[in-house]
Structure formats: C-alpha cells, structure tokens
Amino acid sequence: MKVDFINSSYRRYYQAHKAQMMKALDRCFSKGDFILREEVARFEKNLADFCGVKYAAGVNSGTDALKIAYRALGCGSGDEVITVGHTFIASIEEIVHLGARPILIDVGEDGLMNVDQIEAAITEKTVGIVPVHLSGKVCDMARIMAIAKKHNLWVVEDACQALGAHFDGKPAGSFGHAACFSFISPKTLGCAGDAGGVITNDRKIYEKILLLRNHYNITQNALLGHQPKAPKIMGWGYNSRLDNIQAALLNIKIKYYPQMLKRRRQIAEKYNKGLAGLPVVLPTQQPEQIYQEYIIKVGNIWKFKKYMQDRNVELLVRDTVPNHKMLGLGLDRFNLPVTEKIAKELVRLPIYPELTDAEVDYVIKCVREYFLPAVKKSAK
Ligand SMILES: Cc1ncc(COP(=O)(O)O)c(C=O)c1O
Incomplete structure (x- = not known):
C-alpha cells in the first residue's frame, strides 16, 4: 500500500x-x-x-x-x-x-x-x-x-x-x-x-x-x-x-467542509488510539480543535521518516530550523527555548478526509512496527 x-x-x-x-x-x-x-x-x-x-x-x-x-x-x-x-x-x-x-x-x-x-x-x-x-x-x-x-x-x-x-x-x-x-x-x-x-x-x-x-x-x-x-x-x-x-x-467545498472536518477528527481519533503506548509524544488535544495537521514528536525524525518512506508512507518534516534561527532574517536576538526544542522533534502524519480506514490502519501498523523494539525493551 x-x-x-x-x-x-x-x-x-x-x-x-x-x-x-x-x-x-x-x-x-x-x-x-x-x-x-x-x-x-x-x-x-x-x-x-x-x-x-x-x-x-x-x-x-x-x-x-x-x-x-x-x-x-x-x-x-x-x-x-x-x-x-x-x-x-x-x-x-x-x-x-x-x-x-x-x-x-x-x-x-x-x-x-x-x-x-x-x-x-x-x-x-x-x-x-x-x-x-x-x-x-x-x-x-x-x-x-x-x-x-x-x-x-x-x-x-x-x-x-x-x-x-x-x-x-x-x-x-x-x-x-x-x-x-x-x-x-x-x-x-x-x-x-x-x-x-x-x-x-x-x-x-x-x-x-x-x-x-x-x-x-x-x-x-x-x-x-x-x-x-x-x-x-x-x-x-x-x-x-x-x-x-x-x-x-471554494463555494462548492465549503458545503462539504463540516463533513470533511468530521472525517479528519475520526482519523485523528484512530491515530490517538492506534499510537497510544508507544514512545512518541502524541499531539496535545483541544476538544474544539480541527485537525489541519496531526503532528507527533519522535526522537530521530529523519530515521523515522526514512523507515516510513521505505514502507511507502509519506510524512512531512519541515521547519526544523526555527524562523528566528534562519540566516539573514535578523531575528536571532530572540531566545525561544521551546520553539527551538520542538522544531527538531515534529513529524506530520497524513490526515486528509479522503484517506481510507485501511490506509490509516496501515500508517498505524508501520509506526507501531518502527517502535516495536523500543516497546519490547521497556517491557523487559
Ligand atoms: C499559520 C499560517 N500563517 C500564514 C500562512 C500563509 O498563507 P498562504 O500560504 O495562503 O499565503 C499560512 C499558510 O501557508 C499559515 O499556515
């Protein structure tokens, strides 16, 4: 898949x-x-x-x-x-x-x-x-x-x-x-x-x-x-x-928008359930949020991305250098420790309404397999 x-x-x-x-x-x-x-x-x-x-x-x-x-x-x-x-x-x-x-x-x-x-x-x-x-x-x-x-x-x-x-x-x-x-x-x-x-x-x-x-x-x-x-x-x-x-x-899409948001929420809930218990930080949730993105925090983002890519799951890693650390912007006077920390940890999973349940399950399966050795080790 x-x-x-x-x-x-x-x-x-x-x-x-x-x-x-x-x-x-x-x-x-x-x-x-x-x-x-x-x-x-x-x-x-x-x-x-x-x-x-x-x-x-x-x-x-x-x-x-x-x-x-x-x-x-x-x-x-x-x-x-x-x-x-x-x-x-x-x-x-x-x-x-x-x-x-x-x-x-x-x-x-x-x-x-x-x-x-x-x-x-x-x-x-x-x-x-x-x-x-x-x-x-x-x-x-x-x-x-x-x-x-x-x-x-x-x-x-x-x-x-x-x-x-x-x-x-x-x-x-x-x-x-x-x-x-x-x-x-x-x-x-x-x-x-x-x-x-x-x-x-x-x-x-x-x-x-x-x-x-x-x-x-x-x-x-x-x-x-x-x-x-x-x-x-x-x-x-x-x-x-x-x-x-x-x-x-947009006038066409906005008619379907509430339904589309509902489907995004369903997918997020599947991820929340399917990824629970793994050594990843799941996104903090707000009851009234929408799911523009589903972002998890993992230790080694590039190793994880490569693993998923090899299994045909495309993830998005972006903005690993925070804006204030970009060369040429003149913003490096700001000291933003949380911004700097999380920029290196964030990985986005696919979350669009058109995903099928089978695809979401496949993503979950691949993430679980990636973390299996770590889960086994901590269980010993
Ligand atoms: C938080 C935020 N602000 C501003 C923008 C800019 O929007 P646009 O790409 O439509 O110019 C985006 C999106 O790209 C965004 O995510």
Missing part, C-alpha cells in the same frame, strides 16, 4: 466532485465572471456566516490577508507587534514588510503562544498582538483579548490553520479585531492554488480591507454593492483580490 502525504487528497476530492467543479468553471467562463464577481461575494458571505462574524473579504492568499489586516489596523513604520517564533514565516514577514518590528515570544509544548510572556514583551511602541492558531488549535483568546484591552492593543488572529476550530464555543477568528485565513490547496479548506480571506466585525476595518485589496480603488467595489464611503485621504493599496474562479471552487 502507498499513502502519500497530500496528493491523493487533491485527486480524490476532484474525482468525487468533478461534475460540480466543471459546471462552476463553465459558469464563470460563460458569463465572463473573473474579477470580483458573484462567486467572490457568495464566498465572502459563506465565510462570514461560517465564522459567525459580520464581514469577510476574499484576498489573494493567507499572507496577503495578514498584510492587509495589519495595515487596516494601522500598523506601520517603527511599530512593534508581538507574535510567536513558532509559526509559518508569513505571520512575521508581513510585519517586517510594513516597516514594523516583530517581537517574538515563545510557545508552550502545545505549539501555541505562551500567554505568560506577552506583558513582558510590551513596550511603548507595541501596537498589536498576533496569536497564531497553529495546527487547528486555538490560542487562549480569553487571556489574550484581556491583555490587549488592558494595554489598548489590536489583535489579528492568524487563523490560517484553524478554520472551524472553536475556543470556549466561539469560532477561531471571531475574537480579534480581524482574523486571517489561507485557502492554499493543502489547507483544510483548500482551493486550486492560492487564496485567502480576512474577517472582522468592525465595519470601518472591513471597508479599509476592501480598499486595500484593490488598489485603494473606491469605485470598483461599487460594482458589487460594496461602495465604501469615500475616505478623507486616499492611500496606497495592493492587487490582492480573491479570484472569482477560486471562489467558485
């Missing part, structure tokens, strides 16, 4: 929904609907409803979502923004691109922002906090929002890996002043390439986002009935519109 890390997910999803997808493409081409048309507006409504917020704007990518959200909140030159070192580089990169300084704090063993470190990192230049809901788990938003309120800071949730996760019954992305999502193909709600979204409950922030994503052009959005009030001062914007074709594909 062969179990690949992600490609079978794309192929099987396509086979299962091909007729609908082709019909959607035909609709876009037949009408000539490519830029900021009906499918984009429909997807924005679907996204806002799914997240329980008032407004959603489609953009080009999760990276652009971050850039636009930071800018909509006024982030600029000389500002300091607190985020984590243990994240996909985009959360940090877009702070830097705006001329602001990222202030990196550590994570806990669960990979999420260590909230105890936030207040010590605040200076008179701090303007915002960017918690990252990594691997489908949500940061402690109750405490983060309380700290932000106390110090008058904005919060942008990087929820790129957490669409559909909840914290205390509330959707990820609905806590901060704005939140960002990525719909790049491997994400839980992935399109056929790149796409992203920003959500907010604040009308003013939303209007600014609509301008920023479209060259600060106040007339084009009027085509969609989104005519924002003319701002007193025009600004520099970006070309970061969500493509209408991608939106059409």
Whole structure:
C-alpha cells in the first residue's frame, strides 16, 4: 500500500466532485465572471456566516490577508507587534514588510503562544498582538483579548490553520479585531492554488480591507454593492483580490467542509488510539480543535521518516530550523527555548478526509512496527 502525504487528497476530492467543479468553471467562463464577481461575494458571505462574524473579504492568499489586516489596523513604520517564533514565516514577514518590528515570544509544548510572556514583551511602541492558531488549535483568546484591552492593543488572529476550530464555543477568528485565513490547496479548506480571506466585525476595518485589496480603488467595489464611503485621504493599496474562479471552487467545498472536518477528527481519533503506548509524544488535544495537521514528536525524525518512506508512507518534516534561527532574517536576538526544542522533534502524519480506514490502519501498523523494539525493551 502507498499513502502519500497530500496528493491523493487533491485527486480524490476532484474525482468525487468533478461534475460540480466543471459546471462552476463553465459558469464563470460563460458569463465572463473573473474579477470580483458573484462567486467572490457568495464566498465572502459563506465565510462570514461560517465564522459567525459580520464581514469577510476574499484576498489573494493567507499572507496577503495578514498584510492587509495589519495595515487596516494601522500598523506601520517603527511599530512593534508581538507574535510567536513558532509559526509559518508569513505571520512575521508581513510585519517586517510594513516597516514594523516583530517581537517574538515563545510557545508552550502545545505549539501555541505562551500567554505568560506577552506583558513582558510590551513596550511603548507595541501596537498589536498576533496569536497564531497553529495546527487547528486555538490560542487562549480569553487571556489574550484581556491583555490587549488592558494595554489598548489590536489583535489579528492568524487563523490560517484553524478554520472551524472553536475556543470556549466561539469560532477561531471571531475574537480579534480581524482574523486571517489561507485557502492554499493543502489547507483544510483548500482551493486550486492560492487564496485567502480576512474577517472582522468592525465595519470601518472591513471597508479599509476592501480598499486595500484593490488598489485603494473606491469605485470598483461599487460594482458589487460594496461602495465604501469615500475616505478623507486616499492611500496606497495592493492587487490582492480573491479570484472569482477560486471562489467558485471554494463555494462548492465549503458545503462539504463540516463533513470533511468530521472525517479528519475520526482519523485523528484512530491515530490517538492506534499510537497510544508507544514512545512518541502524541499531539496535545483541544476538544474544539480541527485537525489541519496531526503532528507527533519522535526522537530521530529523519530515521523515522526514512523507515516510513521505505514502507511507502509519506510524512512531512519541515521547519526544523526555527524562523528566528534562519540566516539573514535578523531575528536571532530572540531566545525561544521551546520553539527551538520542538522544531527538531515534529513529524506530520497524513490526515486528509479522503484517506481510507485501511490506509490509516496501515500508517498505524508501520509506526507501531518502527517502535516495536523500543516497546519490547521497556517491557523487559
Ligand atoms: C499559520 C499560517 N500563517 C500564514 C500562512 C500563509 O498563507 P498562504 O500560504 O495562503 O499565503 C499560512 C499558510 O501557508 C499559515 O499556515
């Protein structure tokens, strides 16, 4: 048996929904609907409803979502923004691109922002906090929002890996002043390439986002009935519109999304059960998380990966050097011991809804066989 890390997910999803997808493409081409048309507006409504917020704007990518959200909140030159070192580089990169300084704090063993470190990192230049809901788990938003309120800071949730996760019954992305999502193909709600979204409950922030994503052009959005009030001062914007074709594909997938999340959870539960008792650290669990990834910690990641590869199971090992240790980024002043430790231990198992039970069982069998000698030794 062969179990690949992600490609079978794309192929099987396509086979299962091909007729609908082709019909959607035909609709876009037949009408000539490519830029900021009906499918984009429909997807924005679907996204806002799914997240329980008032407004959603489609953009080009999760990276652009971050850039636009930071800018909509006024982030600029000389500002300091607190985020984590243990994240996909985009959360940090877009702070830097705006001329602001990222202030990196550590994570806990669960990979999420260590909230105890936030207040010590605040200076008179701090303007915002960017918690990252990594691997489908949500940061402690109750405490983060309380700290932000106390110090008058904005919060942008990087929820790129957490669409559909909840914290205390509330959707990820609905806590901060704005939140960002990525719909790049491997994400839980992935399109056929790149796409992203920003959500907010604040009308003013939303209007600014609509301008920023479209060259600060106040007339084009009027085509969609989104005519924002003319701002007193025009600004520099970006070309970061969500493509209408991608939106059409996402409008199909979002219908199946709750079902897809359910299947991911079933697979995670199979892994939890099947890998229990082995000398691996299983992922910490949150009751309301989604399973963007299933990450285990093993002693020798490369030996383990090779063993599984030889048995036709593809694993993903990435980011073994943490962002702040990357050469040329100028971030090595940060001391983040947990981030540094866990970067060397993490291995991702395949976890897409299209996996069959037989494939999941096969992955479990291979992992168990790998650890059998260690299990036998400890039993003696
Ligand atoms: C946590 C996080 N932030 C930001 C991004 C950037 O999203 P994109 O790749 O769509 O630009 C990603 C995903 O790639 C991510 O996982």
